[in-house]
Amino acid sequence: MRQMKLRYPLLLVLATMVIAVLAACNGDDDATAGSRLDTVKERGNLIIAGRTDLAGFGFLDASGKNVGFDIDLGRAVAAAIFGDPNAIEVRPISASERGPTIQGGEVDVLTRNVTWTSTRDAQWGNYTTIMFYDGQGFMVRADSGFDSAFDLDGTTACVTSGTTTELNLADFFRQNGLSLETVVFEDTASVYGAYESGRCDIATSDKSQLAAIRSGFANPGDHKILPETISKEPLTPVVPHGDDQWFDLVKTVMWVLINAEEMGVTQANVDSMVSSDNIAIRRMLGAEGEFGQADLGLDADFAVDVIKAVGNYGEIYDRYMGPNGMSFELPRQSNELWLNGGLIYAPPLK
Amino acid sequence: MSPIRRLLSYRGIPIWRDVRVLQAAGQLVSVMFVVSVLVFFVANLMSAADERGLSLGFDFLDQEAGFPIGESVIDYHPADSFLYAFGVGIANTLKAALLGVIFATLLGVAVGLARLSSNWLVRNLAGVYVQTIRNVPLLVQLFFWYFAVFQALPLVREAVRLPGPVYLSNRGLFMVWPRMTSTFDTWLGFLAVGLVVAVGLRFVLMRRERRSGRPSHAVVVPWLAFAAIGAIGWIAAGESPLGRSVPTLGEFNFEGGARITPEFGALLVGLVLYTATFIAEIVRAGIQSVSRGQSEAALALGLSSFQTTRLVVFPQALRVIVPPLISQYLNLTKNSSLAVAIAYPELFTVGRTMINQAGRAVPIFLLIMAAYLAMSLTWAAVGNLYNRRVQMVEH
Structure with missing residues (x-):
């Protein structure tokens, strides 16, 4: 009899608790994220995924500051939003972390030598504007006797995991019926360490990266880059999927950099250019008319802050890879403005 | 009496003092806590994946992989799935x-x-x-072995030759390895017979040992029998059933033999x-x-x-x-x-x-x-x- 009596109060407790838990679970469905621009402004800085291990693109300067072509693109976005290029946090990641990082939306912009491909565009995030035209090449020792990529049958190649490079490499050797042993490393430093120690006959990556690495070797002349370019590698900053305003904002900042070079607006002359008699220049600098700043959530004269902070596209390029650049000299070739026979072209700011 | 009436007329120990109720309630709370934590994280994952258009399915697995793999026990080609x-x-x-x-x-x-x-x-x-x-x-030890020891070995053209021959270079360790010849299958047959005989002998000898209490060499004798039958097979096969695959330096690397x-x-x-x-x-x-x-x-x-x-x-x-x-x-x-x-x-x-x-x-x-x-x-x-x-x- 006693047992019978006890069972009911217990059921009562159980029922109450189930209801309580269900109610609690129901509550957290309607937490919606605001726009990314709001999030960034509220946070007070821009978070980008970059790197610290590649001369020219993302590296540490003499004072230990993270600088480079890719990093400056991020600084341009920070300057556009906050007027301060230093309102930025750079998170260094490895090549194979790029996809998950931007998919998860934990960074605002991914600018770390990312090749634009259709699969990645579908899966990773939105690709903004091609900022560097590159292609994959092969580096070999100068005394190895190789003159062409087609001589490489039976060799060993070192390559970074999770890159388009490893896919192109497999495609190229398959296409041409050549055999190859590959050693796939997680981080860039290991790839070139293993190449230098003689574990591999070939190091392969984007040609700009090979040039960067070669410049860092004790004796650059001991290594050469073979003439063939086996792929197209359009390097492009990426933003997470699902926020059109943010996508447009980052694109527009990139276009400002390119248009500024086209119009001859530089870090040095931007202040005086505000009163230029060229309408397009005055529009870009916010002195006259408008080209969508308000819809993007930016100040009318954000371009002035951007150019003051990092300079125009050509200035960023030359800072690291120009004749007197910090890292190494790489002729602009495809990365010249379209006006000069290159591929760098941006829509008008209107 | 209806359950409600019974509940209302209940006059025993109050439930908040009943040990069994308290124990059951404690367990219930724990289970609910664990379940709701799990539900929260799974729901969070699903909604985040949905929001960012991430696919959680496994149907991509039959697509072409496309990437190379350095070494494998089973044959692999980038065109595989x-x-x-x-x-x-x-x-x-x-x-x-x-x-x-x-x-x-x-x-x-x-x-x-x-x-x-x-x-x-x-x-x-x-x-x-x-x-x-x-x-x-x-x-730390793995980094040490790989970068400080194995990669510091001589270049493949200057490989150290140890007796065997075994070649040691920073492309790995290349050593002589048995190679099956055409008579290998015949020899394998002899080995199988030897195995059966050895197992049978062991069984018989063990039984004798247990019965008589005298040591009957139940380990040594079967092994000897196995080795003897194997040796007879080796000779009977004519051509030696196992050859030597010796690594030789090719254009860029050693070929043949076994490799680590x-x-x-x-x-x-x-x-x-x-x-x-x-x-x-x-x-x-x-x-x-x-x-x-x-x-x-x-x-x-x-x-x-x-x-x-x-x-x-x-x-x-x-x-x-x-x-x-x-x-x-x-x-x-x-x-x-x-x-x-x-x-x-x-x-x-x-x-x-x-x-x-x-x-x-x-x-x-x-x-x-x-x-x-x-x-x-x-x-x-x-x-x-x-x-x-x-x-x-x-x-």
Whole structure:
């Protein structure tokens, strides 16, 4: 009899608790994220995924500051939003972390030598504007006797995991019926360490990266880059999927950099250019008319802050890879403005 | 009386003081807490994936992988599917785990016995080895073996030639390896016959030993029979059934023979040296757990010291050794994932590449976890089976 009596109060407790838990679970469905621009402004800085291990693109300067072509693109976005290029946090990641990082939306912009491909565009995030035209090449020792990529049958190649490079490499050797042993490393430093120690006959990556690495070797002349370019590698900053305003904002900042070079607006002359008699220049600098700043959530004269902070596209390029650049000299070739026979072209700011 | 009426008229111990109610309620709260935490995270994952358009399905697995894999136990080609590439990763992990477990056990038992040796030098050398290797993180050791030892070996053209010949270079270790010739199958037939004869002999001799009480050499005689039949087969086959595949330097690398790549070599050496220290301690503890009286009694009965160890001490020590030994096997298998740092393409390395190339982090991580879980549970099952055999048997 006693047992019978006890069972009911217990059921009562159980029922109450189930209801309580269900109610609690129901509550957290309607937490919606605001726009990314709001999030960034509220946070007070821009978070980008970059790197610290590649001369020219993302590296540490003499004072230990993270600088480079890719990093400056991020600084341009920070300057556009906050007027301060230093309102930025750079998170260094490895090549194979790029996809998950931007998919998860934990960074605002991914600018770390990312090749634009259709699969990645579908899966990773939105690709903004091609900022560097590159292609994959092969580096070999100068005394190895190789003159062409087609001589490489039976060799060993070192390559970074999770890159388009490893896919192109497999495609190229398959296409041409050549055999190859590959050693796939997680981080860039290991790839070139293993190449230098003689574990591999070939190091392969984007040609700009090979040039960067070669410049860092004790004796650059001991290594050469073979003439063939086996792929197209359009390097492009990426933003997470699902926020059109943010996508447009980052694109527009990139276009400002390119248009500024086209119009001859530089870090040095931007202040005086505000009163230029060229309408397009005055529009870009916010002195006259408008080209969508308000819809993007930016100040009318954000371009002035951007150019003051990092300079125009050509200035960023030359800072690291120009004749007197910090890292190494790489002729602009495809990365010249379209006006000069290159591929760098941006829509008008209107 | 209706339940409600009964509840209202209830006059026993108040429920908030009833121990059984309190215990049941406590358990209920715990379960609910765990379940709601799980529900929260799964719901969070689903809604985040939905919001960002991430696919959680597994249908990408039959697409072409496209990426190269450095070395594999089973044939692999970049045109194979993601699923097959994942299988290649599993096969590579199993290779490292099985070889690692075998060598770590041999080394661990030897070092464990050496720790108990009466020879001062042997005892202390073993002690120093255990205390240093055990106390440095495995990842650090792997980096050391790979970058400071294997990559620092001479270039392939200047490879060190050891007797064998075995060639040592920073492309790996190349050694002579048996090669099957056309008569190999005939010889294999003779070996099979030899095996049957040997097993039969052992059975007969063991029975005689048990009946007569006189030693009948139940170990030596079957082995000798097996070897004799094998030898007869070798001669009868005519051409030698096994040839020698000798590595020779080709244009860029050695060809022929067997090869241990620097990546696999560094992983195996690192895993074996590290895990063997723990196994050595387990073996030492196991042997010390058998009371001295046991071996003293055995010696007093006239058993030799070898017989004492083999027949009296070791069977009892095994009961203490086997359970923690199994967990070291699990550790070794799981630690092989650290190979991601030194370019050996095992399960986790291949999985990480797949995550980036297929763009599907969640499904691939689930696959990786499931694969490790399956391997660990298999080890545990095999180990428990063996453990049941060595435990005390009631007669």
